[in-house]
Amino acid sequence: MREFMNAKGVQFIEAFTPKIHGAAQERRDFIWNFMQTFTEGQFDVVVIGAGHAGCEAALACARTGLKTAMLTLNLDSIAFMACNPSVGGTAKGHLVREIDALGGEMGINADLTAMQFKMLNVGKGAAVQSLRCQSDKNAYHRRMKSVLEHTQNLRIVQGEAAEILTKDGAVCGVKTTYGGVFGCRAAILATGVYLNAQTITGEVIKSSGPNGFAPATALTQNLIDLGYSVRRFKTGTPARIDFRTIDTGKCDVQHGDTTVYPFSFMHEHVPAEQTDCYLTYTNKKTHEIILSNLDRSPLYNGTIESTGPRYCPSIETKVVRFADKERHQIFIEPEGADTLEAYIQGMSSSLPHDIQRDMYRSVAGLENCDIMRYAYAIEYDCIDTLDVYPTLEFKKVENLYTAGQINGTSGYEEAAAQGLMAGLNASLKLRGKPPLVLGRDEAYIGVLIDDLVTKGTEEPYRMMTSRAEHRIELRQDNADFRLTQKGYDCGLVTEERYQRFLKRRGDYERALKELEDRLPASVADGILRGQSLAEAGKPLSPADLIKRGIALKDICAAAPVLSWADESVKESAEIEIRYAGYLKKGREQIERARKMESRLLPDDIDYSAIDGLRLEAREKLEKVRPRSLGQAGRISGVNPADIAVLMIYLAVH
Numbered sequence: 001m002r003e004f005m006n007a008k009g010v011q012f013i014e015a016f017t018p019k020i021h022g023a024a025q026e027r028r029d030f031i032w033n034f035m036q037t038f039t040e041g042q043f044d045v046v047v048i049g050a051g052h053a054g055c056e057a058a059l060a061c062a063r064t065g066l067k068t069a070m071l072t073l074n075l076d077s078i079a080f081m082a083c084n085p086s087v088g089g090t091a092k093g094h095l096v097r098e099i100d101a102l103g104g105e106m107g108i109n110a111d112l113t114a115m116q117f118k119m120l121n122v123g124k125g126a127a128v129q130s131l132r133c134q135s136d137k138n139a140y141h142r143r144m145k146s147v148l149e150h151t152q153n154l155r156i157v158q159g160e161a162a163e164i165l166t167k168d169g170a171v172c173g174v175k176t177t178y179g180g181v182f183g184c185r186a187a188i189l190a191t192g193v194y195l196n197a198q199t200i201t202g203e204v205i206k207s208s209g210p211n212g213f214a215p216a217t218a219l220t221q222n223l224i225d226l227g228y229s230v231r232r233f234k235t236g237t238p239a240r241i242d243f244r245t246i247d248t249g250k251c252d253v254q255h256g257d258t259t260v261y262p263f264s265f266m267h268e269h270v271p272a273e274q275t276d277c278y279l280t281y282t283n284k285k286t287h288e289i290i291l292s293n294l295d296r297s298p299l300y301n302g303t304i305e306s307t308g309p310r311y312c313p314s315i316e317t318k319v320v321r322f323a324d325k326e327r328h329q330i331f332i333e334p335e336g337a338d339t340l341e342a343y344i345q346g347m348s349s350s351l352p353h354d355i356q357r358d359m360y361r362s363v364a365g366l367e368n369c370d371i372m373r374y375a376y377a378i379e380y381d382c383i384d385t386l387d388v389y390p391t392l393e394f395k396k397v398e399n400l401y402t403a404g405q406i407n408g409t410s411g412y413e414e415a416a417a418q419g420l421m422a423g424l425n426a427s428l429k430l431r432g433k434p435p436l437v438l439g440r441d442e443a444y445i446g447v448l449i450d451d452l453v454t455k456g457t458e459e460p461y462r463m464m465t466s467r468a469e470h471r472i473e474l475r476q477d478n479a480d481f482r483l484t485q486k487g488y489d490c491g492l493v494t495e496e497r498y499q500r501f502l503k504r505r506g507d508y509e510r511a512l513k514e515l516e517d518r519l520p521a522s523v524a525d526g527i528l529r530g531q532s533l534a535e536a537g538k539p540l541s542p543a544d545l546i547k548r549g550i551a552l553k554d555i556c557a558a559a560p561v562l563s564w565a566d567e568s569v570k571e572s573a574e575i576e577i578r579y580a581g582y583l584k585k586g587r588e589q590i591e592r593a594r595k596m597e598s599r600l601l602p603d604d605i606d607y608s609a610i611d612g613l614r615l616e617a618r619e620k621l622e623k624v625r626p627r628s629l630g631q632a633g634r635i636s637g638v639n640p641a642d643i644a645v646l647m648i649y650l651a652v653h
Helices: 002-020 022-033 052-063 092-101 107-114 137-149 222-225 284-291 317-321 353-361 413-430 445-453 477-489 495-514 521-530 542-547 552-558 567-578 580-598 615-626 629-633 640-652
Strands: 038-048 068-072 086-088 116-118 131-137 153-158 161-167 169-175 180-189 197-200 206-207 229-236 241-242 250-254 275-280 329-334 340-345 370-374 377-384 400-402
Touching: 038 153, 038 169, 038 413, 052 068, 052 137, 052 153, 052 180, 052 413, 086 092, 086 107, 086 413, 086 521, 092 107, 092 413, 107 116, 107 131, 107 137, 107 413, 116 250, 131 137, 137 153, 161 180, 161 222, 161 329, 169 229, 180 413, 222 229, 275 445, 284 317, 284 329, 353 370, 400 413, 400 521, 413 445, 477 495, 477 567, 521 542, 521 552, 542 552, 542 567, 552 567, 567 580, 580 629, 615 629, 629 640
Parallel strands: 038 068, 038 180, 068 153, 180 400
Antiparallel strands: 086 131, 116 131, 161 169, 169 180, 197 206, 197 377, 229 377, 241 340, 241 370, 250 275, 275 329, 329 340
8 A cells, every 4th residue: 555655646646635634634644644754865944935035044054065956836937026027226226235245146147137127216325325226037047047056055946845854943844746855954035925825816816926936825824833923915916918009109118227327236237238228107097097996906906905015016007096197107128138128117917808908008109009918916824023033044943044035034135035045044043153134224134024013014014215314324325335245255246256255345446546636726626717716725625626526537637536446436426525523423323323223132031020021022122032222122012211220120120
């Protein structure tokens, strides 16, 4: 019987269990009990998922010398861009630069597969300027898959994780739905939006991951059994339209920027030839179609009850919420060089197909459009990140880490940043080294993770510059100055990248000194006259001129200044001088904040026994278990009076 089961087990069980078990869960349990397990080998780390978080996590582990396995539901979904095929954007561009500075892959991959680059917020200060690129989605997937395939210490396997195996409260393996057991010392959950995923379009609900990929249905219950608090979030995506059926003559052309710097500090230039995108608008007819069919909208008829992203609303939500607006921006963005699909940014929807067709065709330039892929909403399981340490390790199971949308975030960039940090911290721990926890004053990555593990999130979390209180210090131009040394110390930054960083830092320091050298009065006055400013009648340094509002490029055009320096060095030096006053105040604030962060709270502190703490504060502090007074002060429900009580407690204990 056993031999028969080993050879024909699944067929046998599938044939006869319906007669034995009526309930689906009982039937699955019956199959599982008879499934023959086998070993897939012993690894240091198993990464579950191969989206943007999983890719960075697996690369971080493998590149730091750990034997790593990566499980993915489908090899064709590796680094797949299920929504907008773009990288970067407001604050997100900062994350990509930081990932790159630490030795991650996203920035390099984005640069090499981009179709168009745009610097956002150029009319604002340097702190909020962010790079964005429109990516070739198929090229992005293919290149990242190739990088993973050619990485030493990394095995990629198509399969579905069903169970995290533990021993004595720590991870010891991962079992697949086919019975394969990957022994390991640590595991990283990077499951994206696939956990019990279902897509919703009008009246049609399907068990499906994004883009028609299969969902992951076996793991959620195991996570609950391990102690995770599971919740339900949703997101959505717009239609993809045959580019040949778009009348771009009715749209505004959006050209790319050719003078910006790439995401990766390993690259120097963006392509001179870039693909155009287009801008159009919704109109009164579009809004009427939507409003007259809200009863068929899953968002408004009660079909969708899960929480969606507030900062990336559907077109239905925008029309309802902003009823006073006569139109909304719609960007038409090509999805790749080898496809005719165009992404219609700003029109995500879950309306039925027939309504979608009429809605899209009401927009200028889309009157005769053919939809290749209809829009849909997608619901999925994720966890409460208050159950997670700042290292992204789960509090209840040792060496189990989470990263990406399973942590309640949205966006490729947020996912990749978490994947990198989860991978690095798993690697550091297994190698017997201290963890890497970035502060809010060190990186947007630090802000992202601290927000998640300290405040939690009740909706899909999106990074924004407004979330970073030290954003003047956390600019995208200086990400390498802030983080590359840390990445090198962790063993992830290559020697080539490190030497490149040392040269740029040295050039930057040299540039700052040279900009303090005084120019002859005649030269300085000539520059002032050229800017319609009053002459000084005395020698001035380029730094003096910059502080008077003159652009460094204009100074360099009129005087032999920094002729040896590349443009990225000039940019960083100019920002440092122009914003010197703001930077000085910001750094003083950082020092004050660091004093609170240095006041560590004992791991075994009993908050219920501390007199003076309010009940809400006790409950929140016990849930989060903050590392420091600084982190405690950022917990929702903990007020300054509670912090004062904790300070007294630390003083007497």
